[in-house]
Amino acid sequence: MNINMQELYQAALKASANAYAPYSNFRVGAALLAEDGAVISGCNVENRSYGLTICAERNAVVSGVNQGYRSFVALAIATPDSKDPVGPCGACRQVLSEFMESDAPVHFKGAGPEHMDTTIGTLYPFDSLHDLSKSTM
Numbered sequence: 001m002n003i004n005m006q007e008l009y010q011a012a013l014k015a016s017a018n019a020y021a022p023y024s025n026f027r028v029g030a031a032l033l034a035e036d037g038a039v040i041s042g043c044n045v046e047n048r049s050y051g052l053t054i055c056a057e058r059n060a061v062v063s064g065v066n067q068g069y070r071s072f073v074a075l076a077i078a079t080p081d082s083k084d085p086v087g088p089c090g091a092c093r094q095v096l097s098e099f100m101e102s103d104a105p106v107h108f109k110g111a112g113p114e115h116m117d118t119t120i121g122t123l124y125p126f127d128s129l130h131d132l133s134k135s136t137m
Contacts, residue, residue: 001037001073005107005117008033008076015041015056016078023048026081030056030088032064033074040064040072057092061099072100075120077108085109085116093124102127 008031016029021044028044042059057077064072075096079086085108088096102121109115121127 001035003033003074003105005074005076005105008039008074009078009107009109009115011039011041012056012076013078013080015043015060016080017043019043019056020045021081022046023050026079028056028086029078029080030060031076032060032072034064034069035071035073038067038069040067040069055089055092057088058095061095064099070099072096073104075100075104075106077106079108079110082110083112085114087116087118087123093120096120097124097127 011031012029015031016027019027021027023046031039031041033039040060040063042056042063044056045054047053087108097120100120102119104120106118106120106123107115
């Protein structure tokens with residue numbers, strides 16, 4: 001599959017416009033690419049109790065699962081309120097590793113010119129439980 005990370009990033013950027021971020025004023029958009037080419041996006045949804053905030057990445061995963069997807073091949077994250085690229089939080093890295101292979105590409109970018117290109121495995125190394133589930137099948 002040919003993955004156009006710039007198009008995926010544009011979908012993430014578009015999703016960030018829907019973010020509900022009245023407390024931090026920090027909008028985030030995420031876009032996941034499914035194996036069939038479908039793009040599933042999500043945005044962050046804050047709550048005044050910060051622990052109840054839903055990150056854009058987990059929002060996209062849950063949306064995709066709701067649509068019947070169980071595997072994603074690429075991820076893009078847009079943080080237009082930050083000059084610098086901002087990667088996913090630890091909780092999101094854990095959830096993403098459940099639905100993506102370690103070599104799945106990840107692209108994230110803020111409002112500035114710099115961007116980061118990496119993989120799920122680099123963001124979440126030593127995913128022993130995920131690896132164990134594969135070896136016991």
